[in-house]
Amino acid sequence: MSQTLSEQTIALVKATVPALEAHGLDIVREMYSRMFQTPEIRDLFNQSHHGDAGSQPRALTAAILAYASNIDNLGALAPAVERIAQKHVGLQILPDHYPYVAEALLGAIKAVLGDAATDEILAAWGEAYWFLAHILIAREGRIYGDQKDAAGGWNGWRDFRVEQVIEESSVIRSFILRPVDGQPVMDYHPGQYLTFWFQLPGHAPIKRNYSISAAANGETYRISVKREPQGVVSGWLHDEAAVGTILKVSPPAGEFFLPDHPERPVVLLSGGVGLTPMVAMLEAIAARHPDLPTFYIHGTHDRETHAMRDHVRALAEGKAAIRIVDFHQTPLAGEVAGEDYDVEGLISDDWLIANTPVGDADYYICGPRPFLRAAVAALSLAGVPSDRIHYEFFGPADELLAA
Numbered sequence: 118m119s120q121t122l123s124e125q126t127i128a129l130v131k132a133t134v135p136a137l138e139a140h141g142l143d144i145v146r147e148m149y150s151r152m153f154q155t156p157e158i159r160d161l162f163n164q165s166h167h168g169d170a171g172s173q174p175r176a177l178t179a180a181i182l183a184y185a186s187n188i189d190n191l192g193a194l195a196p197a198v199e200r201i202a203q204k205h206v207g208l209q210i211l212p213d214h215y216p217y218v219a220e221a222l223l224g225a226i227k228a229v230l231g232d233a234a235t236d237e238i239l240a241a242w243g244e245a246y247w248f249l250a251h252i253l254i255a256r257e258g259r260i261y262g263d264q265k266d267a268a269g270g271w272n273g274w275r276d277f278r279v280e281q282v283i284e285e286s287s288v289i290r291s292f293i294l295r296p297v298d299g300q301p302v303m304d305y306h307p308g309q310y311l312t313f314w315f316q317l318p319g320h321a322p323i324k325r326n327y328s329i330s331a332a333a334n335g336e337t338y339r340i341s342v343k344r345e346p347q348g349v350v351s352g353w354l355h356d357e358a359a360v361g362t363i364l365k366v367s368p369p370a371g372e373f374f375l376p377d378h379p380e381r382p383v384v385l386l387s388g389g390v391g392l393t394p395m396v397a398m399l400e401a402i403a404a405r406h407p408d409l410p411t412f413y414i415h416g417t418h419d420r421e422t423h424a425m426r427d428h429v430r431a432l433a434e435g436k437a438a439i440r441i442v443d444f445h446q447t448p449l450a451g452e453v454a455g456e457d458y459d460v461e462g463l464i465s466d467d468w469l470i471a472n473t474p475v476g477d478a479d480y481y482i483c484g485p486r487p488f489l490r491a492a493v494a495a496l497s498l499a500g501v502p503s504d505r506i507h508y509e510f511f512g513p514a515d516e517l518l519a520a
Contacts, residue, residue, distance in 0.1 A: 306374030388484030
């Protein structure tokens with residue numbers, strides 16, 4: 118990112134950091150309240166991540182605080198900006214949407230901070246907001262252009278038909294999707310996701326991201342969805358989305374992916390439904406880089422919840438460079454170590470450090486937040502550089518991103 122903000126703006130924004138630490142969450146909640154008065158803007162967001170217990174307001178509060186704290190060192194925010202741009206493209210956020218956010222943010226700052234939000238402070242935050250907005254708009258424009266120009270690519274929402282439904286485990290079901298128009302689909306990097314627009318009875322429009330769980334084939338996409346307790350969309354997909362169901366899909370996006378030409382050993386580490394992007398990566402490695410030292414390490418509860426086990430082992434068959442290790446936290450009666458699973462219990466920090474090449478591997482990690490926090494912390498403490506620790510989590514950005 119180039120640095121063109123005025124020195125006065127930098128000084129004023131940094132001076133607001135203590136106020137943001139004290140009142141940032143109130144400002145963000147007020148901002149969303151103002152934005153959601155416009156249905157067009159409200160429907161861009163995943164409403165399940167909002168409200169008093171929602172994670173998105175806290176995530177945005179952390180992001181705003183990080184921006185203010187690093188306003189004089191914006192290069193530090195480049196990875197976060199790329200992540201945000203990719204999410205925006207998935208949600209089909211366009212330049213016309215940005216003024217609504219600016220108005221809501223500045224109005225919220227004034228409403229919450231009162232007289233402390235002077236005209237100078239508001240002007241500085243306006244300049245800072247639009248500086249970042251223009252960076253995002255430019256990057257998003259390039260991504261939209263790449264998607265449109267790619268073979269099989271498109272912009273906006275495209276209709277896909279469910280071609281096949283596969284029971285992967287007691288809680289995970291895969292859906293093979295083919296475009297209704299019968300035309301090819303664009304390739305993608307293994308690890309990226311699709312964004313879906315659901316219009317379910319009794320609900321406002323709902324957006325969801327689902328990782329693509331297969332390597333690119335130019336014809337179809339596969340997503341693998343866990344039924345979540347009280348999950349509106351996951352429950353609908355499991356109960357209602359039969360063969361022939363039409364779904365609205367935006368193009369593949371995301372900054373978490375395996376590079377086309379991996380330069381180091383790869384460790385694919387997942388918990389639960391976090392295996393979905395890892396299976397796509399493993400398929401790509403087995404097909405294109407079978408001699409790449411690869412460790413596929415997955416943890417789940419037991420045999421019943423273990424998705425894609427046979428498929429994963431078939432991918433590794435005959436490939437000495439690919440090692441598969443499955444952890445079952447609480448094996449069922451009748452499960453056999455060495456057949457149904459490899460190690461009983463959770464994936465421990467000590468096991469991970471002792472059994473994977475921490476000195477030279479790239480780690481790709483996906484799973485529940487506690488799993489991610491533990492894995493990232495363990496690898497960091499073991500001396501793995503941050504640029505070799507790549508992670509994805511389902512839901513909005515949280516404290517991992519803010520850190």
